[in-house]
Amino acid sequence: MNSSFDIPSTAPAAETLDATVRRSYATLLGYLASRAGGDLAAAEDALSEALLSAVQQWPVQGIPDKPEAWLLAVARRRLTDEQRRHAVRERFSDAMQHALESAEQLAVSGDEFPDERLKLLFVCAHPAIDESMRTPLMLQTVLGLDAQAIASAFLVAPAAMAQRLVRAKAKIKAAAIPFEVPERWRWDERFSFVLDAIYAAFTRGWQSSPEDQTGRDMAREAIRLGDVTAKLVPDEPEALGLLALMLHCHARRSARMDASGRYVPLDEQDPTAWDHPMTDHAESLLQTAGGMGSPGRFQIEAAIQSAHAQRRVTGRVEWPVVAALYQLLMTFTPALGARIGHAIATAHAFGPEQGWALLESLPKERLADHQPYWAARAHLLAQIGRTKEAKEAFERAIGLCDDPAVRAYLWERKNTI
Amino acid sequence: MEYMLIFTETQADFAKRNDPAEAPAYWGAWSAYCKALAESGIMVSGAGLQPPDTATTVRIREGKRTLHDGPYAEAKEMLGGFFVINVPDLDAALEWAARSPSSSYGSTEVRPVLPPPPNE
Numbered sequence: 001m002n003s004s005f006d007i008p009s010t011a012p013a014a015e016t017l018d019a020t021v022r023r024s025y026a027t028l029l030g031y032l033a034s035r036a037g038g039d040l041a042a043a044e045d046a047l048s049e050a051l052l053s054a055v056q057q058w059p060v061q062g063i064p065d066k067p068e069a070w071l072l073a074v075a076r077r078r079l080t081d082e083q084r085r086h087a088v089r090e091r092f093s094d095a096m097q098h099a100l101e102s103a104e105q106l107a108v109s110g111d112e113f114p115d116e117r118l119k120l121l122f123v124c125a126h127p128a129i130d131e132s133m134r135t136p137l138m139l140q141t142v143l144g145l146d147a148q149a150i151a152s153a154f155l156v157a158p159a160a161m162a163q164r165l166v167r168a169k170a171k172i173k174a175a176a177i178p179f180e181v182p183e184r185w186r187w188d189e190r191f192s193f194v195l196d197a198i199y200a201a202f203t204r205g206w207q208s209s210p211e212d213q214t215g216r217d218m219a220r221e222a223i224r225l226g227d228v229t230a231k232l233v234p235d236e237p238e239a240l241g242l243l244a245l246m247l248h249c250h251a252r253r254s255a256r257m258d259a260s261g262r263y264v265p266l267d268e269q270d271p272t273a274w275d276h277p278m279t280d281h282a283e284s285l286l287q288t289a290g291g292m293g294s295p296g297r298f299q300i301e302a303a304i305q306s307a308h309a310q311r312r313v314t315g316r317v318e319w320p321v322v323a324a325l326y327q328l329l330m331t332f333t334p335a336l337g338a339r340i341g342h343a344i345a346t347a348h349a350f351g352p353e354q355g356w357a358l359l360e361s362l363p364k365e366r367l368a369d370h371q372p373y374w375a376a377r378a379h380l381l382a383q384i385g386r387t388k389e390a391k392e393a394f395e396r397a398i399g400l401c402d403d404p405a406v407r408a409y410l411w412e413r414k415n416t417i
Numbered sequence: 418m419e420y421m422l423i424f425t426e427t428q429a430d431f432a433k434r435n436d437p438a439e440a441p442a443y444w445g446a447w448s449a450y451c452k453a454l455a456e457s458g459i460m461v462s463g464a465g466l467q468p469p470d471t472a473t474t475v476r477i478r479e480g481k482r483t484l485h486d487g488p489y490a491e492a493k494e495m496l497g498g499f500f501v502i503n504v505p506d507l508d509a510a511l512e513w514a515a516r517s518p519s520s521s522y523g524s525t526e527v528r529p530v531l532p533p534p535p536n537e
Contacts (some may be wrong), residue, residue, distance in 0.1 A: 155511050368457055398446060399453025404521035411442055 013058035020067040021051065026142040026228075028072055030116030033123075033141075034179035036079055040123070040141060041169040043075075046082065050074035117142060118232045119179045121225075125193040126177050133168045134197040135204075140165055142228075143221050153204045153218045191233070195242050195298060198225045202246045207403075219250055230285075240289035241299030247282035248305035251275040263405035271312035279309050297332040300325055304341070319349035336366060340376050352383035371400040375410065382417045390417055419461060419530035420510040421501050424519040425494035431468040446518040454500065454513065463500030494523045501530060 025047070033043035050071045064070040124138040136154060139145045151161035171177070182190040205218030226243040233239050255273035258264055286302045304325045311317050326342035339362055347355025359373075359380055367373045378393035394414035401407045433439035447465070454460045469488040476483045488495055497519060504510050507527070514525040 155508070155515055157507055157511065160507065369453075395445075395449045396453055396456065399449035399451070400516055402515040402520070404518075407446060407518070407521070408442065411445055414445075 013063050014055075016063045016067060017051070017054050017058060020054075020071065021144065024068050024071075025144045026117045026120055028068060028075065029141060029144075030120040030179075031072070032075055032079060034116050034119055036083075037173070038123075038176060038179055039173045041166065041173070042079060042082060044141070044169075046075040046078040047071070049078045116179070117228060118181055121194045121197075121229065122181060122190060123172060123177055123179055125190070125197045126172075127190075127193065128175055128177055129168055129171065133164055134193065135200040136161065136165060137168050138197050138225065139201055139218075139221065142225060145221065149214060149217070152214045153201075191236065192238070194229065195238055198222055198229065199242060199246075199298070201225065202249075206249055216253070219246070219253075222246060223250060235292070237289035237292040237294050238296040238298050240285045240292075241296060241302045244282040244285040244289065245298055245302035245305055247278050247285070248302060248309060251278035251282065251309075257405060261405065263403075263409040265409070266308060267317070274309070274312060276312070279312070282306070283309070295328075297329065300329045300332065304329070317348070319345055323349045336362065336370060337372065340372055343380070344376055347380055347383065352380050356380045356384055369400060371397055374400060378410070378413070382413075387417050390414075418506060418510075419501055419503050420507070421499055421528050421530055422463075422510070422514055422517060423496065423526040423528065424498045424517055424523065425526070426497040426519055426523040427494055430519075430522055431495075431497065434468070443518075450516060450518060451500075453516070454502065459502045459504050459513070461501040461503050463498065465498035466496060468497075469495040497523070 029040075029043055029047055032047060033040045036043045036046075053074050054067075054071060058064070120142055121138065124141060125134045129137060136150045139150050140147065147162040147165055148158050150156075150165075151158040154161065156164075199222070202219055202222035205215045205220070205222060207215070223243070223246050226239070226246055230236075230239040230243045251274050252266070252269060254275075255269040255271075256264055264270075282302065283306060286299065286306055289299050289302075304322055307322050307325065308317055323342065323345035326338060326345050329338045330342060340359070343355045343358035343362075345355075346358055359377060362373070374393050374397035378390050378397055381387075381390035381393055391414055394410055394417075398407055398410045398414070401410065430443075433443040451460075470486075472486075472488045474485050474487065474489050476485075502510065502513060504513065507529070510527050514520060514527045517525045519525050
């Protein structure tokens with residue numbers, strides 16, 4: 001669908017199109033889809049065709065005054081034609097037709113037409129959509145990423161990913177998942193699904209090696225989504241918390257590798273290599289969120305990252321604070337990562353034996369393939385002098401690792417116990 | 418569901434096997450990967466292979482038999498080994514493929530194994 005516009009790189013028309021797509025894709029799609037009876041796939045097709053027409057016509061006819069309005073008009077015509085073709089089995093109501101025309105009017109007249117991106121986010125992260133598909137759907141519909149890029153980031157066969165996306169969209173239509181912002185009484189839960197899906201995109205990108213282009217793009221796109229969301233719902237502290245969390249991590253991206261390409265863990269990173277303006281921005285977002293007096297999972301995770309970021313000022317990490325934050329985090333999420341983080345922070349703050357005891361209390365059946373667990377286990381065993389077991393754990397962590405830089409780092413650690 | 422993970426490596430990777438500076442990390446990574454597969458209980462069968470220059474290829478065409486030294490085709494990446502694993506679905510197989518050392522320098526192909534023929 002929206003993957004393969006062959007955009008000539010130099011023409012101003014191409015630049016305008018590119019800018020328009022980046023700025024308005026989700027807004028246009030949200031508007032079209034919510035007025036096309038929730039038929040996301042049809043809206044996407046119509047918008048792709050409009051973009052294709054733009055690629056062909058703008059360089060010849062010149063750039064229209066209102067590029068969005070132009071795209072909306074073409075997409076609307078396409079959608080109308082399509083709906084008429086299927087008029088026998090699905091009636092295309094006059095009301096829908098009017099809605100689309102009035103959208104076009106608004107776009108032409110220059111008045112802002114309503115921003116439907118938030119509704120689009122809620123549709124993508126709807127509980128009726130399989131949890132594993134919420135993020136891919138969001139990346140495709142809100143950011144316009146193609147199935148191939150999403151498949152690579154999620155380690156899913158591209159054909160299967162394309163098919164699952166089609167199926168998810170069919171479900172939205174068939175189950176009539178409403179294009180609306182949820183009511184107050186179920187807002188918190190539904191909004192947390194939106195944030196979870198955005199964070200899943202970020203962690204996918206973040207877990208990849210810093211050299212991995214797909215991963216870096218994915219992390220950046222997730223931040224863009226987080227930024228859009230925080231701006232659409234400025235009074236939601238968790239949206240700010242999530243954005244702060246992602247920015248804190250992203251600010252350290254280039255410090256995760258030294259000059260010779262070797263992986264550097266957070267505690268050993270050179271703080272001067274962090275992106276300080278980005279860290280400052282994260283800190284101020286977190287402060288604003290904190291002022292709203294409603295803590296949540298993402299604010300706490302951001303606070304943990306903020307505690308690490310303090311090292312650039314004080315030269316040290318307050319591990320007891322980090323351990324306490326993890327303890328608090330565990331009351332919000334049952335995730336293994338939080339419990340492993342708690343064990344590691346406790347080891348730093350109160351000695352490796354205490355950290356080890358916490359790690360030992362984790363449910364064994366969930367850990368066989370969990371790479372971070374084996375890495376944490378290896379480090380703690382090494383610290384309490386159980387060398388043989390530490391080496392075995394390092395080996396398991398190496399075997400489960402899919403990042404060559406981290407693998408090399410663990411290999412070195414294993415050999416220097 | 419059974420999948421074969423097919424590991425391909427470049428000439429330079431094969432050379433690491435006997436390079437005193439590179440061999441320990443090369444074999445260490447493979448041995449760790451094999452152990453992780455084994456301990457997860459999904460390994461069905463498999464083997465590592467000696468380098469492609471040890472291969473001999475047989476072809477019979479129109480009754481004429483030809484043998485040549487070397488693999489069936491010269492390529493940038495060549496077969497270095499394979500495992501058959503038993504996992505619930507392709508997603509799980511791909512996750513294991515990504516963990517293979519060969520994915521970081523050569524490549525790893527994942528193919529579903531043909532089911533056994535129906536009983537006669």
